[in-house]
Amino acid sequence: MSEKSKTFDFVHIETVFSSEHERNISFLSDKYNQPGLLKEKIRNLTKDAFNSNHTICGKSVLLKPNWVTHDRKEQDAFCLRTNDNLLLAFVEIMLEYNPSRILIGDAPIQNCNWNKLLSHQFLKSIDTLQQIHSIPIEIKDFRRVTFDPFKNELNKDRNPLSDYIIFDLEKSSYLEPISSVRNNFRVTNYDPGRLAQSHTLGVHKYCVTKELFNADVIISLPKVKTHQKTGITAALKNLVGINGDKDFLPHHRVGGQGLGGDCYPGKNILRRTAEYFLDCANKKQGKNIYRFYIILSKVFWRSSFPKVVHQLAAGWPGNDTSWRMVMDLNRIAVFGKKDGTIAEVPQRSLYSFCDGIIGGQGDGPLNPEPLPLGILCFTNNSAMNDICMATLMGFDFQKIALLKTAYQNIIHKKIDLSMNEKIITLKDLQAYSVPTLPPPAWVDYLSNT
Numbered sequence: 001m002s003e004k005s006k007t008f009d010f011v012h013i014e015t016v017f018s019s020e021h022e023r024n025i026s027f028l029s030d031k032y033n034q035p036g037l038l039k040e041k042i043r044n045l046t047k048d049a050f051n052s053n054h055t056i057c058g059k060s061v062l063l064k065p066n067w068v069t070h071d072r073k074e075q076d077a078f079c080l081r082t083n084d085n086l087l088l089a090f091v092e093i094m095l096e097y098n099p100s101r102i103l104i105g106d107a108p109i110q111n112c113n114w115n116k117l118l119s120h121q122f123l124k125s126i127d128t129l130q131q132i133h134s135i136p137i138e139i140k141d142f143r144r145v146t147f148d149p150f151k152n153e154l155n156k157d158r159n160p161l162s163d164y165i166i167f168d169l170e171k172s173s174y175l176e177p178i179s180s181v182r183n184n185f186r187v188t189n190y191d192p193g194r195l196a197q198s199h200t201l202g203v204h205k206y207c208v209t210k211e212l213f214n215a216d217v218i219i220s221l222p223k224v225k226t227h228q229k230t231g232i233t234a235a236l237k238n239l240v241g242i243n244g245d246k247d248f249l250p251h252h253r254v255g256g257q258g259l260g261g262d263c264y265p266g267k268n269i270l271r272r273t274a275e276y277f278l279d280c281a282n283k284k285q286g287k288n289i290y291r292f293y294i295i296l297s298k299v300f301w302r303s304s305f306p307k308v309v310h311q312l313a314a315g316w317p318g319n320d321t322s323w324r325m326v327m328d329l330n331r332i333a334v335f336g337k338k339d340g341t342i343a344e345v346p347q348r349s350l351y352s353f354c355d356g357i358i359g360g361q362g363d364g365p366l367n368p369e370p371l372p373l374g375i376l377c378f379t380n381n382s383a384m385n386d387i388c389m390a391t392l393m394g395f396d397f398q399k400i401a402l403l404k405t406a407y408q409n410i411i412h413k414k415i416d417l418s419m420n421e422k423i424i425t426l427k428d429l430q431a432y433s434v435p436t437l438p439p440p441a442w443v444d445y446l447s448n449t
Contacts, residue, residue: 009381010416011388012045015432016357017374023434025370028358029078038089042353044421045378046093049351055217056097062215063090066223066238066355067106068365070116079360079370082221084122086355090221091126095133102135103211106241107142109366110189111149114141142209144245147285149189149294154286164207164244165340167332172342173204174324174405175250184261185250185321186275188313191282192254194247206332207245213338220352220382224389225360225368228315228439229322231400231446233365234389235352235382239329252314252321254279262320264310271310274301278312309441316441323402330382330406352385353378359393361437371436383410388417391429393436395446 016031017023031037050056065082077083087104094102104126108117118139130137144164146155170176175185183196198205212218222238229251230237243249254275255261256268264271274297281293301312309316334350335342354377360368373392379385383406390397397403417424419432438446 008414008416009379009384009410010048010418011377011379011381011384012048012421013375013377013388013417013419013429014041014045015374015420016041016376023372023374025078025358025372028372028374029370031357032078032083032085035085035089035092038086039093041376042090042093045353045376049378049380050097056094056099059099059216060101060214061094061099061103061217061219062211063087063094063102063104063219063221064238064241065104065106065221066233067108067112067117067241069109069112070114072367075370078358079225079368080223080366081117082223082355083357084119086357087221088122088125088129090219090353091129091137094219095129095135099135099217102137103140103215104137105140105142105209105211107209107244107246108241110143110145110147110246112146140211142211142241142244144207145247147189152286152290159244161207163210165210165213165336165338167206167208167336167340167342169204169206169328169331169342171202174327175199175204175321176202178253178262178320178324179204180260182260184253184255186254186263186279186314187246187249187251188278189282190246191285192279193283195250198248199250204328205248206243206329207248208242208329208332208336209244210338212242212333213336218333218348218350220350222352222354223360224354224356224373224393225371226362226364226393226436226439226442228311228313228364228441229319230326230402231317231439231442232386232390232393232395232403234354235379235385236330236402236406237326237386238352239333239382240326242333243329250321250325252319257318262318263312263314264306264316265318268304268310270300270304271306274298274304274312308443311441315439317399317445320401323405326402327405349380350382351378351380352382354385354389356389356392359436361393363440369437372434375432381410381413381415383407384413384415384417387426388429391426392433394433395436395438399446
C-alpha cells in the first residue's frame with residue numbers, strides 16, 4: 001500500500017471509454033463481456049490497497065454485491081444489480097491474493113426468487129474457480145423471511161436467529177429524532193407490529209448477519225443507481241443488505257406529512273385509509289383474508305387520485321426515514337462489535353467497488369433504465385464515493401439528505417480523489433457527468449441542479 005493510501009481515505013475512479021462518443025449503452029454493455037479488461041481495471045484500481053501487504057492473503061473475505069432482486073427484464077442484467085461477469089472477475093482477482101475463504105452474500109427483497117437471481121452459468125463459474133484455486137467460495141442468502149405476495153406464501157425463520165447479531169442503537173440512532181410512542185415506522189409489505197418491536201422511542205434494533213463480523217475483509221460491490229427513497233443508491237445504501245430481517249428496517253413513517261408521517265406530502269383521509277388496510281393485510285400474510293385487505297387498500301388509494309409524489313412505498317424526496325436507517329447500518333458496519341455494542345473507534349476496514357459501467361436511472365432501485373456512466377470506482381470512504389457518484393449523475397448532493405448528512409461526517413477529512421490515476425477535485429468531476437433521469441417523484445426536485 002502506498003503512503004497516500006495509508007494516510008488518507010481515497011476514491012479512485014476509472015473510465016471504460018476513451019471518448020464521450022463511446023459513452024453509450026451499446027458500447028458500454030459489451031465491456032461486461034470482456035473479462036480481461038474487467039480484471040485489468042480491477043487490478044489497477046485496487047493495487048494500492050491490496051498489492052503490497054497482506055490485506056487479503058490468508059484472510060476471510062466477504063463480498064457484498066447489490067443483489068436486490070432477480071432480473072425481470074433483459075436490461076436488468078446491466079442496470080438492476082451488480083453484473084455477474086464483473087463480480088466473477090472480482091472474485092478471480094481476490095483469489096490471486098490467496099484468501100482463506102470467500103463468502104458472497106446479500107439480503108434481497110422478500111419476494112426475490114433466489115434461484116432466478118443466481119444463474120446456472122454463474123454458479124458453475126464459481127464452482128470452477130474454487131476448484132482451480134482450492135479455496136472455498138460460499139454463496140449465502142442472508143434473509144430470515146421471504147414472502148411471495150402473488151402466491152401469498154410466507155416463509156419465516158429461513159436462517160436461525162443465532163446467525164445474526166442484534167444491535168440496539170437506542171437514543172444514538174439517527175432515527176431517534178423522528179421517533180415517537182405511536183409506533184408509526186413502516187416497511188411496505190411487512191407486518192408493522194413486528195417493526196414496532198424493533199423501532200420505537202429509545203429503541204432501534206437491527207438484525208445484522210454474523211458473517212460481517214466473521215470476515216477479515218469486507219468489500220461491498222454496489223450497482224450505481226437512482227433510488228426512490230434515498231435519491232441514489234451506491235456504497236452507503238448497499239450496506240442495507242447486511243441486515244437479514246426487514247422487520248428491523250424502517251423505510252418510512254405512516255401517514256402524510258400533515259399527519260406527522262413522511263409517506264407522502266399533505267394529508268388525505270382516503271390515502272390514510274389505504275395505508276390502514278395495507279397494515280391489516282401485512283398482519284395477515286399467508287392467510288386467506290390477506291388478498292381482501294390488499295384489494296381494499298388499492299381501492300382507497302386509487303380513489304384518492306394520487307400524483308407521482310403520492311406512493312404507498314414513500315418514494316419521494318420528503319422521505320425522512322430511509323436515509324437515517326442507512327446511516328445507522330453504515331455505523332454498525334464500521335464501528336459495530338461482535339457483542340452487539342458500538343465502539344468509539346473503527347473496528348474494520350470497509351471497501352467498496354462500484355459497478356458503474358452501466359448504472360441505473362429513473363424508477364430505481366427495482367425498475368431502472370440503463371444509464372451510460374462508463375465508470376468503475378474503488379474506495380474506502382463510502383460517503384465521498386456516493387457524493388462522487390451523485391456528481392457524475394449530475395445531481396446536487398446537498399439536496400439528497402443521505403449524502404448531505406454523510407458529508408458532515410467527512411468534511412474535515414483528507415480524501416484522495418482520482419480519475420484515471422490523476423488527482424482531481426469534485427468540481428473537476430462535474431465535467432464527466434451525464435444527464436440522469438431521477439426517480440419519478442424526484443424529477444422536479446433534482447433535475448437541472
